[in-house]
Amino acid sequence: MSAVQTIVGADGVFTVWLRRRGLSALGLLLLLFATRATTERIMWVHMVIQIPALVSIGVWCAGQSPGWSVRRWNVAGAPGLLLASSIVACWMVPRLLDAAVERTAVDALKFGSLVLAGAIGYWSWRIAPTLVRVFAAGNAAWMMATVGLLLLDAPVRLCVRYGSTDQQHTGYALIGITAVVIVSALLRAGLPLQSVPVDSEAAGRSQRRRA
Amino acid sequence: MTRWRGAVGAAISLMLSAGLLLGATRGGTAFTTDSARAADIAAHPVLLPASPLVDARSHTQAFTNSSHVTIVDFVYTRCPSMCGTLGGVYQRLQSELVRRQLTDRVRLLTVSFDPAWDTPERLRYYEMLMRPDTAVWTIATLRDSADLQRVLRSFGVRVIPDGIGGFEHNAALHVVDRTNRLVRIVPIEVSSLDQRAANGPSAVANDAYDIAISAALAVADSIAHATDGGVARAVVARRPAP
Numbered sequence: 001m002s003a004v005q006t007i008v009g010a011d012g013v014f015t016v017w018l019r020r021r022g023l024s025a026l027g028l029l030l031l032l033f034a035t036r037a038t039t040e041r042i043m044w045v046h047m048v049i050q051i052p053a054l055v056s057i058g059v060w061c062a063g064q065s066p067g068w069s070v071r072r073w074n075v076a077g078a079p080g081l082l083l084a085s086s087i088v089a090c091w092m093v094p095r096l097l098d099a100a101v102e103r104t105a106v107d108a109l110k111f112g113s114l115v116l117a118g119a120i121g122y123w124s125w126r127i128a129p130t131l132v133r134v135f136a137a138g139n140a141a142w143m144m145a146t147v148g149l150l151l152l153d154a155p156v157r158l159c160v161r162y163g164s165t166d167q168q169h170t171g172y173a174l175i176g177i178t179a180v181v182i183v184s185a186l187l188r189a190g191l192p193l194q195s196v197p198v199d200s201e202a203a204g205r206s207q208r209r210r211a
Numbered sequence: 212m213t214r215w216r217g218a219v220g221a222a223i224s225l226m227l228s229a230g231l232l233l234g235a236t237r238g239g240t241a242f243t244t245d246s247a248r249a250a251d252i253a254a255h256p257v258l259l260p261a262s263p264l265v266d267a268r269s270h271t272q273a274f275t276n277s278s279h280v281t282i283v284d285f286v287y288t289r290c291p292s293m294c295g296t297l298g299g300v301y302q303r304l305q306s307e308l309v310r311r312q313l314t315d316r317v318r319l320l321t322v323s324f325d326p327a328w329d330t331p332e333r334l335r336y337y338e339m340l341m342r343p344d345t346a347v348w349t350i351a352t353l354r355d356s357a358d359l360q361r362v363l364r365s366f367g368v369r370v371i372p373d374g375i376g377g378f379e380h381n382a383a384l385h386v387v388d389r390t391n392r393l394v395r396i397v398p399i400e401v402s403s404l405d406q407r408a409a410n411g412p413s414a415v416a417n418d419a420y421d422i423a424i425s426a427a428l429a430v431a432d433s434i435a436h437a438t439d440g441g442v443a444r445a446v447v448a449r450r451p452a453p
Contacts (some may be wrong), residue, residue: 073220073223075220082228083227086231090231095243095247160371162371163373165373
């Protein structure tokens with residue numbers, strides 16, 4: 001199967017996506033976009049609820065991983081996880097956060113790219129061995145904690161659209177999320193709280209063998 | 212066969228990631244809207260709208276005049292934090308202008324972005340507080356709210372409600388040349404959380420004010436000289452003498 005077929009063919013990723021969860025995901029996205037004036041008025045709602053929600057939509061509607069023909073470009077899921085976390089990191093830059101609030105086109109780009117990041121992240125996560133997973137989750141946690149500490153520590157407001165109190169709240173919230181990410185990553189990687197291999201990992205391995 | 216694809220995939224991902232992050236921060240130089248804006252203005256000055264101002268005596272004023280380079284800041288007079296700081300910075304700017312004998316070429320302008328409260332009468336109270344030499348330092352506001360929005364937009368000033376009846380806004384010294392172009396934005400890199408420094412301005416804050424004052428004066432002075440036809444003389448004193 002060619003890479004193109006894997007993505008757009010009759011049973012390709014894209015068509016499966018559209019059939020299964022595409023429409024409800026699209027509805028959710030439109031709802032989030034319609035309420036952006038409200039959700040983006042408060043910094044922590046923007047960074048700690050809306051952005052993770054967009055990534056989650058990407059994860060939720062990612063559907064089955066692309067076949068081997070696409071996957072062999074994404075060895076151990078590492079390139080995909082790197083790209084996904086870079087996309088998310090970009091939207092933590094205060095300048096782009098401001099731009100997303102002020103310009104609809106930039107916000108649309110944010111929506112699209114974060115959903116894509118969620119999907120890429122999910123596809124890559126499924127084929128990633130535990131070592132890569134731990135590294136990726138650790139990296140994401142480190143990134144969020146750093147941004148959180150920066151927000152708490154900055155003597156000035158970093159976003160022109162948000163007040164200093166709001167910035168403090170966001171800092172605390174990001175550090176809180178970091179804790180959640182670390183705990184859930186430990187659970188999902190099956191370390192060290194679970195001794196039985198996680199099902200999805202086993203399924204991923206057998207899928208790869210079949211392809 | 213598979214190995215080269217893996218290597219190419221990794222390389223593409225690395226390059227895309229680096230490109231995205233470098234693009235988002237402009238190569239690590241601009242993380243905030245203010246710093247990006249300051250760099251843009253320094254590279255490409257923008258022509259400002261010719262909006263009439265009204266001062267504390269209800270006289271009409273202009274943002275610039277053909278004989279002076281103007282240093283502009285934006286405040287609202289019932290501001291409890293940042294504007295008090297800016298007021299102090301402007302008082303020191305004024306005395307520096309007098310000391311360096313620059314008052315014939317550089318002037319100061321404080322603009323209130325809260326005309327609903329800051330009527331000319333209230334601006335007069337603010338003047339009593341700030342004691343400007345009106346030949347050097349003008350305190351004014353804009354009557355028309357559409358004008359005000361246009362001006363704030365072209366200066367890149369964002370005013371947001373602070374939730375307790377006041378505003379939060381980005382503070383900087385804006386240098387406007389004699390042809391009404393915004394040519395430089397000098398940020399004041401100190402705490403907008405001045406409440407935090409209620410136990411007296413910290414040494415760090417004072418340094419930041421000094422740097423901003425010197426930088427704004429140096430820019431204004433060099434522009435004034437350059438447009439005089441004289442040799443552009445950049446008086447870059449990092450710290451003014453006490």
